[in-house]
Amino acid sequence: MSRDTRRRFISAAFVTACAAAVLLAMVPLAMILFFVVSQGVQALNVAFFTQMPRPVGEPGGGMLNALVGTIVLTGLAALIAIPIGVVSGIYMSEYRGTRLAAATRFAADTLNGVPSIVIGIFAYAVAVMPFRRFSAMAGGLALGVMMIPIIARTTEELLLLVPGALREGALALGATRGRAVLTVIVPAALPGIVTGVVLGLARIAGETAPLLFTAFNNRFLSTDLRQPIASMTVQIFTYAISPYEDWHRQAWAGALVLVTFVLVCSLIARVVTARVQRLRG
Amino acid sequence: MRNEFSFRLAVGACAVLLIAVVAAIGLELARESSLSIRTFGLRFWLTTTWDPVAGQFGALPFIWGTLYSSFLALLISTPIALGVAIFISELCPTRLRAPLVFLTELLAAIPSIVYGLWAIFVLVPIVRQLETITPDVLRSLPLFSGPPLGVGMLAAALVLAVMVIPFTSAVAREVLKTVPVVQREAAYALGATRFEVIRSALFFARTGIVGAIMLGFGRALGETMAVTMVVGNNPQVSLSLFAPQYTMAAVIANEFTEATEELYLHALVEIGLVLFVITLIVNAASRLLIWAMSRSAVPASPRTTTIAATV
Numbered sequence: 001m002s003r004d005t006r007r008r009f010i011s012a013a014f015v016t017a018c019a020a021a022v023l024l025a026m027v028p029l030a031m032i033l034f035f036v037v038s039q040g041v042q043a044l045n046v047a048f049f050t051q052m053p054r055p056v057g058e059p060g061g062g063m064l065n066a067l068v069g070t071i072v073l074t075g076l077a078a079l080i081a082i083p084i085g086v087v088s089g090i091y092m093s094e095y096r097g098t099r100l101a102a103a104t105r106f107a108a109d110t111l112n113g114v115p116s117i118v119i120g121i122f123a124y125a126v127a128v129m130p131f132r133r134f135s136a137m138a139g140g141l142a143l144g145v146m147m148i149p150i151i152a153r154t155t156e157e158l159l160l161l162v163p164g165a166l167r168e169g170a171l172a173l174g175a176t177r178g179r180a181v182l183t184v185i186v187p188a189a190l191p192g193i194v195t196g197v198v199l200g201l202a203r204i205a206g207e208t209a210p211l212l213f214t215a216f217n218n219r220f221l222s223t224d225l226r227q228p229i230a231s232m233t234v235q236i237f238t239y240a241i242s243p244y245e246d247w248h249r250q251a252w253a254g255a256l257v258l259v260t261f262v263l264v265c266s267l268i269a270r271v272v273t274a275r276v277q278r279l280r281g
Numbered sequence: 282m283r284n285e286f287s288f289r290l291a292v293g294a295c296a297v298l299l300i301a302v303v304a305a306i307g308l309e310l311a312r313e314s315s316l317s318i319r320t321f322g323l324r325f326w327l328t329t330t331w332d333p334v335a336g337q338f339g340a341l342p343f344i345w346g347t348l349y350s351s352f353l354a355l356l357i358s359t360p361i362a363l364g365v366a367i368f369i370s371e372l373c374p375t376r377l378r379a380p381l382v383f384l385t386e387l388l389a390a391i392p393s394i395v396y397g398l399w400a401i402f403v404l405v406p407i408v409r410q411l412e413t414i415t416p417d418v419l420r421s422l423p424l425f426s427g428p429p430l431g432v433g434m435l436a437a438a439l440v441l442a443v444m445v446i447p448f449t450s451a452v453a454r455e456v457l458k459t460v461p462v463v464q465r466e467a468a469y470a471l472g473a474t475r476f477e478v479i480r481s482a483l484f485f486a487r488t489g490i491v492g493a494i495m496l497g498f499g500r501a502l503g504e505t506m507a508v509t510m511v512v513g514n515n516p517q518v519s520l521s522l523f524a525p526q527y528t529m530a531a532v533i534a535n536e537f538t539e540a541t542e543e544l545y546l547h548a549l550v551e552i553g554l555v556l557f558v559i560t561l562i563v564n565a566a567s568r569l570l571i572w573a574m575s576r577s578a579v580p581a582s583p584r585t586t587t588i589a590a591t592v
Contacts, residue, residue: 007474007476007477008474010474010476011474011475011476011477013476014475014476014479015372015475015476017364018364018365018367018368018372019368019372020364021360021361021362021363021364021365021368022364022365022368022369022373022381024361024364025361025362025365025385025388025443025446025450026384028388028399028443029384029387029388029391031399031403032391032395032396032399035399035402035403036395036398036399039402083295084295084298084299087291087292087295087296088292088295088296088298088299090292091292091293091295091296092296094292095289095292095293100293100296100297101296103296103300104296104297104299104300107299107300107302107303108299109564109568110303110561110564110565111299111302111303111306113496113499113500113503113560113561113563113564114303114306114503114557114560114561115502115503115504115505115530115556115557115560116503116505117503117505117530117533117534117553117556118306118310118503118553118556118557118560119306120533120537121309121310121313121533121537121549121550121553122305122306122309122310124537125309125310125312125313125550126305126309129313145302145306148299148302149299152299176284176285176288177285177288177289178284178285178287178288181288202390203390205392206391206392206393206394206395207392207393208392208393208394208505208506209393209505209506209530209534212534212537212538213537213538216538233392233394236394236395236398237394237397237506237510240394240397240398240401240402240510241401241510248402251398252398255394255395255398258392258394258395259391259392259395262390262391262392263387263390266383266386266387266390270383
């Protein structure tokens with residue numbers, strides 16, 4: 001084989017290998033989606049959303065308590081994370097280049113990389129130990145801490161996309177920095193910031209590890225923030241490692257609900273981002 | 282002027298709060314593990330006996346399991362993730378690009394618990410099949426010793442690999458974007474084949490690529506649920522892929538609510554503290570590499586600054 005033929009052959013083989021890698025990466029995705037949908041629909045019905053879990057051996061029932069719990073927990077997390085995340089994002093973009101902005105960015109990236117289970121221990125230390133009780137509050141705190149860096153970084157990125165002319169125009173008209181940010185710059189970036197929040201919610205709604213020893217679990221329907229609370233993810237975990245067929249079916253149905261929620265959130269984010277980019281030309 | 286200052290003060294307070302949260306995590310972990318650190322010292326990390334009843338805590342099997350499973354996961358995921366990144370950014374038709382990016386993002390968005398569910402009921406039986414048909418010649422090697430249980434190191438490494446692929450490939454894609462187009466054009470002009478052009482682009486981007494791989498490593502180290510569900514939860518230091526083992530995150534997830542003794546609780550928190558420190562170092566190092574890469578490259582597109590935001 002001549003040298004050139006060999007080079008061309010290697011190149012073709014390389015291109016094929018890369019395409020094969022894409023197919024290989026899609027196999028688990030296809031498998032997961034297939035099993036979640038095909039197993040999940042079997043137990044998914046109206047009762048799943050409106051009824052409480054039944055005891056082992058009684059088929060049927062639902063995950064009402066876990067569904068409500070996840071809504072309460074993510075709501076709490078959003079209450080904690082949105083103000084801190086958005087405002088520190090504003091700081092990072094408005095005072096770009098300052099040492100505090102760089103330190104905040106580093107802290108946000110660090111926090112983003114901290115394993116969720118470690119954040120769970122933190123929430124346990126500050127919100128469970130002092131009260132000697134697992135609580136929805138502690139679970140919400142753990143999820144909130146996880147959500148802060150996601151929101152902060154998206155807010156920063158999107159504020160930077162706001163055209164400089166807008167900012168300069170506001171300042172030239174005599175607006176103070178605070179007024180320019182609140183009335184011109186943030187409104188311009190608002191759709192993007194909302195997208196960031198939606199993506200953040202999607203991510204923490206699927207978290208299990210930090211809830212195991214903060215929100216713990218609750219067999220009953222509860223919205224009391226000082227009491228342990230159930231969640232979709234912890235419930236799926238409990239059901240998955242149990243030996244009961246009925247519970248396994250419930251776990252798959254729960255997974256289907258979670259995956260659908262995540263999918264819808266990323267589609268919304270995609271549509272909004274595309275629209276924002278189109279408006280900007 | 283005063284107005285200006287008070288705005289900055291108010292906004293800056295939130296930024297400081299974010300930094301304070303990270304510091305507080307480190308401090309709380311150190312405080313809540315002090316008893317175990319004082320009692321065992323370095324012995325904690327060098328011994329293998331984990332016996333809560335007798336008050337003996339050696340964490341070597343957990344740190345081994347975490348490092349070994351993450352290493353194996355990288356071994357599997359790195360070639361695939363780089364292949365995906367190269368295909369999306371260099372080879373595929375423009376029309377395919379957006380859907381492929383969406384699919385890999387979806388892979389990253391699937392919750393860990395769903396991976397775990399899939400792993401228990403689908404992956405583990407497949408792994409068990411594979412382990413059963415492994416020829417006896419191989420089974421005598423330490424790498425493949427032990428009964429074919431299905432759950433164990435191999436299953437954990439496979440799930441981790443799947444979970445890490447989207448992260449590594451997303452960062453690698455951004456890194457490849459920072460390679461100047463002229464560099465590729467120059468290579469083509471010299472008569473290079475496609476492979477040779479991409480090889481030179483990879484070489485140009487090597488620092489960032491290493492950063493991308495390390496970032497995946499950081500993710501794998503801290504992954505909890507999916508691993509807990511399939512790794513076997515058996516504290517032992519073994520090279521065998523078939524052996525049920527344990528990881529740092531998994532032991533915290535499984536035993537934290539059972540830890541009623543103070544020493545037991547502190548021992549678990551100490552594992553968390555070390556996990557925190559290791560991921561901190563790995564993440565900081567990888568970001569440093571990616572940052573050095575994007576700085577040295579000629580700004581090819583305004584998107585280069587967003588590398589850190591994609592992960």
